[in-house]
Amino acid sequence: MPTASPAATPEGPRRPASQQGMRRQNLALVLSTVAASGPLSRAAVAGRVGLTRAAVSSLVDELLGAGLLVEGETQASGKAGRPGRALALHDRGPAGLGLEVGPAHLGACVVDLRGEPRVWHRVPALNRSRPAEQVLGELAELAAASTREALALGLRIEGAVLAVPGVLGPAHDTVEHAPNLGWHGVVPAEHWPAALRAPELENEANLGALAELWRGGEPADTLVHISAETGIGAALVIDGRLFRGAAGYAGELGHVPVHTDGPRCSCGARGCLEQYAGARAVLRAAGVRGTHRDPVAALVDRAREGHAPTLAALTRAGEAFGTALTSAVNLVDPAAIVLGGAYTELAPWLLPAMTTELTARVRVRPWDPDTLRPSRLGRRGPLLGAALLTTQRVITDPARLWD
Amino acid sequence: MPTASPAATPEGPRRPASQQGMRRQNLALVLSTVAASGPLSRAAVAGRVGLTRAAVSSLVDELLGAGLLVEGETQASGKAGRPGRALALHDRGPAGLGLEVGPAHLGACVVDLRGEPRVWHRVPALNRSRPAEQVLGELAELAAASTREALALGLRIEGAVLAVPGVLGPAHDTVEHAPNLGWHGVVPAEHWPAALRAPELENEANLGALAELWRGGEPADTLVHISAETGIGAALVIDGRLFRGAAGYAGELGHVPVHTDGPRCSCGARGCLEQYAGARAVLRAAGVRGTHRDPVAALVDRAREGHAPTLAALTRAGEAFGTALTSAVNLVDPAAIVLGGAYTELAPWLLPAMTTELTARVRVRPWDPDTLRPSRLGRRGPLLGAALLTTQRVITDPARLWD
DNA sequence: ACTAATTTGTTTATTGCCATGACGAATAGA
DNA sequence: TCTATTCGTCATGGCAATAAACAAATTAGT
Structure with missing residues (x-):
C-alpha cells in the first residue's frame, strides 16, 4: 500500500499542554469511555477514568450540548442509593460518510457515532469503461442522496472519506494509480461538484484494516x-x-x-x-x-x-x-x-x-x-472503515467539532 | 527477541489530564527541546514550542533547581536587543548506568544527561565457565565502582539497566534463556547485593537498537x-x-x-x-x-x-x-x-x-x-543503550525525579 | 555620545479547569 | 418513617498558563 502519510510524524517539538488541551483531552476521555463501555452514569464514568464527579458533570454537559451524548432515563442499579442517569452515544448526532469506487460498483454508507451503519448503498456501475469524471459525478450524486437520507434520520455528516482501490500520492489528494479502475493521476476533488465538499482519500486496504480494528469482533x-x-x-x-x-x-x-x-x-x-x-x-x-x-x-x-x-x-x-x-x-x-x-x-x-x-x-x-x-466484515470492510474514520475522529477528539 | 513488554499497552481507559500532568508535560517539552537543539535561551525555547516566555521561565526555574539544566553566560546573538542566557543540559546532574554481561566480558558505563559517556569499563571475564552468581557478583562490584567514579564527576545515578544477551521472562525479571552465558532461569536480582538496587533487565539487541535511534548519527x-x-x-x-x-x-x-x-x-x-x-x-x-x-x-x-x-x-x-x-x-x-x-x-x-x-x-x-x-556504535551499542535508557526517560519525563 | 529600537526575562493580574467538600435528590432496606 | 447510600450539582480554592506591562541589556542611527 504505497500511500505516504499526509502528515509526517511530528517527532520534533511537540505542542505545549494548555488548559484547553487538557479540557480537550478529558472530553475525549469521557466520550470514548462511554463509547467503549456502553451506557454509563456520570458517577460510573468518574470512577472509571479517575476524574471527580463534578468534573465529569461539566464535561458531560458540554458533550450533551454538542449532541454527542444523550441522557436516558434513570437506570435502576438494584443497589441502594440514588440511581444514575444513563449516558449513551447519540444516535442522531454527528455521522461519517463513507464512499467507495470499485471496478463494477459504487458504494456509500453513513454510520452514526455508535458505529452503526444507518444508510447503506451499493449500486452496480461499470466504472472501468467510463471516464473518471463521469464515475465521480455519479458517486457525488450517491453521496448527496445518502447525505439527505442521513439528514432525515437526524444525522449530520461531519466528514466524508473515499476508499480508493489503488495508490495515492503523498498529499493524499491524487489517485496515482488504480489499475482496476483504469485511473492514473486522477484528482477526485477536481471532478467533484463545487457545491459539495470533496471527500478525503484513503487507501481501501487501509480502511478495511481499520474497520477490522474498530468493529472486527x-x-x-x-x-x-x-x-x-x-x-x-x-x-x-x-x-x-x-x-x-x-x-x-x-x-x-x-x-x-x-x-x-x-x-x-x-x-x-x-x-x-x-x-x-x-x-x-x-x-x-x-x-x-x-x-x-x-x-x-x-x-x-x-x-x-x-x-x-x-x-x-x-x-x-x-x-x-x-x-x-x-x-x-x-x-x-x-x-x-x-x-x-x-x-x-x-x-x-x-x-x-x-x-x-x-x-x-x-x-x-x-x-x-x-x-x-x-x-467478519468481508467486502463491506473498506466502505465501513471509510465511514468510521470520521466518527472515530470525533470520538477521539470531540472538540474538533466546535473549534 | 522474545521479550514481552513489562507494561502492557494501556489501551483501555487512559488517565485523565490534570494540571499537574500539564506541568509535567511542559517540563518535558522544555527539557527535550533544549536536549534536541543545543543551548537555547528561554525566549528561543518559548518561540519554538509555543509557550509564553513567562511560562518557560517558570518551567526553567524548576529544571534549574532540580539540576537538570545549567544557565550559561549571556550569549551574544549579533542582533539588536538584550542577549539571552544560554540554557544547556547539566553535565553534572542525573545519569544513567548501563551494565553488560557477555560470554567473555563484563561492561559498565555511565552517561550524563547529554548522552555523553563519562565512565566506561569493559573487563575480560570468562563468564561461561562460572556460576551466574559469581558473574553477577563481579558485575555488581563493577557497577559500584562505576557509581563511585560517577559520583566523583558530580553525577548521580538515577537508574541502572543490564543488557542481557538472551530471552527475558514476561515480567522482565528473569533471564529465561541465555545460551551464550549458559544461563537458564536466572533471576539477577536474587544474586545482587542487598545494599544496592538491582538493575532493570532489557534485551541486548533492543538496547542496541535504541542506542542507534538516540545516537546513531x-x-x-x-x-x-x-x-x-x-x-x-x-x-x-x-x-x-x-x-x-x-x-x-x-x-x-x-x-x-x-x-x-x-x-x-x-x-x-x-x-x-x-x-x-x-x-x-x-x-x-x-x-x-x-x-x-x-x-x-x-x-x-x-x-x-x-x-x-x-x-x-x-x-x-x-x-x-x-x-x-x-x-x-x-x-x-x-x-x-x-x-x-x-x-x-x-x-x-x-x-x-x-x-x-x-x-x-x-x-x-x-x-x-x-x-x-x-x-556507527558497533559492539558498544547495547551498553550505551542500557545507560541511555535511563537518561532518555529523565528527559522525556523529568518530573519522575521528584514525585 | 546619546537616543531609539529591539529583544530578553520578570512581574502582576486574569482566565480556565479541576479538586475539594458540602448539599439536595432519589433510591433500598429496616 | 427513618437511615444509609449513592448520584448529581454548587460554591470555593488552587494551580498553571496567558496577557500585558515593566525593567534590563544590547544594537543601530544620528
Whole structure:
C-alpha cells in the first residue's frame, strides 16, 4: 500500500499542554469511555477514568450540548442509593460518510457515532469503461442522496472519506494509480461538484484494516489485514494506529519473496507472493479465462463444485501465503491476521494450507492458529472503515467539532 | 527477541489530564527541546514550542533547581536587543548506568544527561565457565565502582539497566534463556547485593537498537537493527519507540524463511535465515573449527587474509540476509536498516551481497541502498543503550525525579 | 555620545479547569 | 418513617498558563 502519510510524524517539538488541551483531552476521555463501555452514569464514568464527579458533570454537559451524548432515563442499579442517569452515544448526532469506487460498483454508507451503519448503498456501475469524471459525478450524486437520507434520520455528516482501490500520492489528494479502475493521476476533488465538499482519500486496504480494528469482533490492536486490490496488500495496524512505514510503503506483502528462484514478477523480482496468490495467478492456474465481472465469485463457484484445478490453485496460493505470512509473523508478531477483501470469501479453501504452513514454519515461538481468521466484515470492510474514520475522529477528539 | 513488554499497552481507559500532568508535560517539552537543539535561551525555547516566555521561565526555574539544566553566560546573538542566557543540559546532574554481561566480558558505563559517556569499563571475564552468581557478583562490584567514579564527576545515578544477551521472562525479571552465558532461569536480582538496587533487565539487541535511534548519527525513527546474539535478532523501532509485537516476539529475523526447502533449523522449520547467516552456520561454512574466544574476530582475520571459504560463506550469508531483509523492507518499510553487534565488523564482506540482493528484489518501490548501513556504535551499542535508557526517560519525563 | 529600537526575562493580574467538600435528590432496606 | 447510600450539582480554592506591562541589556542611527 504505497500511500505516504499526509502528515509526517511530528517527532520534533511537540505542542505545549494548555488548559484547553487538557479540557480537550478529558472530553475525549469521557466520550470514548462511554463509547467503549456502553451506557454509563456520570458517577460510573468518574470512577472509571479517575476524574471527580463534578468534573465529569461539566464535561458531560458540554458533550450533551454538542449532541454527542444523550441522557436516558434513570437506570435502576438494584443497589441502594440514588440511581444514575444513563449516558449513551447519540444516535442522531454527528455521522461519517463513507464512499467507495470499485471496478463494477459504487458504494456509500453513513454510520452514526455508535458505529452503526444507518444508510447503506451499493449500486452496480461499470466504472472501468467510463471516464473518471463521469464515475465521480455519479458517486457525488450517491453521496448527496445518502447525505439527505442521513439528514432525515437526524444525522449530520461531519466528514466524508473515499476508499480508493489503488495508490495515492503523498498529499493524499491524487489517485496515482488504480489499475482496476483504469485511473492514473486522477484528482477526485477536481471532478467533484463545487457545491459539495470533496471527500478525503484513503487507501481501501487501509480502511478495511481499520474497520477490522474498530468493529472486527475480537479486539486486537496490532493486526495484519490482508486484501486483494492492487495486487496483494497487507495493511498494518500497530498499537491501534495505522502504520504506513517510513516512506508509506509498509505492508507490501505481495512482494515478499516466497521462492527465491520463482517466476519473474511484474515488479522485476522473482518468486514474489503475488506470483502464487495474486488474483491473476490464481485465476490462470484455475483455468478461468476471459474477464469475469466478478472473478472471485467465479473462483468460489468452481471451488464449491470441486473443480480440481481451482482447488489445487487455491491450495498452492494458501501455501505461498503461509510462507510469506511466516515472515510477517516472525517480524511483526501481530495479535491477529485477518483475511479481508476478496480473500474472505475464499477463506474456506485458503485457510487449511495457510494454517498448515504457518504451524509448520512458525516454531521459535508459540503459535496460535486462531490468530489467522477471515474477516467478519468481508467486502463491506473498506466502505465501513471509510465511514468510521470520521466518527472515530470525533470520538477521539470531540472538540474538533466546535473549534 | 522474545521479550514481552513489562507494561502492557494501556489501551483501555487512559488517565485523565490534570494540571499537574500539564506541568509535567511542559517540563518535558522544555527539557527535550533544549536536549534536541543545543543551548537555547528561554525566549528561543518559548518561540519554538509555543509557550509564553513567562511560562518557560517558570518551567526553567524548576529544571534549574532540580539540576537538570545549567544557565550559561549571556550569549551574544549579533542582533539588536538584550542577549539571552544560554540554557544547556547539566553535565553534572542525573545519569544513567548501563551494565553488560557477555560470554567473555563484563561492561559498565555511565552517561550524563547529554548522552555523553563519562565512565566506561569493559573487563575480560570468562563468564561461561562460572556460576551466574559469581558473574553477577563481579558485575555488581563493577557497577559500584562505576557509581563511585560517577559520583566523583558530580553525577548521580538515577537508574541502572543490564543488557542481557538472551530471552527475558514476561515480567522482565528473569533471564529465561541465555545460551551464550549458559544461563537458564536466572533471576539477577536474587544474586545482587542487598545494599544496592538491582538493575532493570532489557534485551541486548533492543538496547542496541535504541542506542542507534538516540545516537546513531542519521536520525531515523523507524528502523530495523540487526544483531547476532542468541541467533539473529532484529529489533524494531517504530515511530521512535521500541516495538515488541503483540506477544513480545517481534523481530525474529533469524527465522524468516529464505529457502522453503532449505536445511532444517534448530527451531524445527526449514530454510530459516539462521541456517545461512547465523554465527554457527557461517563459522562452519568458513571452516572455523573449535571454540574461539572471539569467533567474529576469527572470521574477520580470515576474511582480511582473503581466505576463500570464509569469503564465500560471508557472501552466501549476505545473500540470505538480502532475501530475508526484502521481506522486512516490504512489510515494515524502515527508514534505516542497521547492521549492529557482531555484524558491524563483518559489514565490509556482508554488505555487497546484501545490497545486490536487496536492489534486485525490492522493486515495487524506490529503494535507496544507503538505507542499509553498518552501525556507527558497533559492539558498544547495547551498553550505551542500557545507560541511555535511563537518561532518555529523565528527559522525556523529568518530573519522575521528584514525585 | 546619546537616543531609539529591539529583544530578553520578570512581574502582576486574569482566565480556565479541576479538586475539594458540602448539599439536595432519589433510591433500598429496616 | 427513618437511615444509609449513592448520584448529581454548587460554591470555593488552587494551580498553571496567558496577557500585558515593566525593567534590563544590547544594537543601530544620528
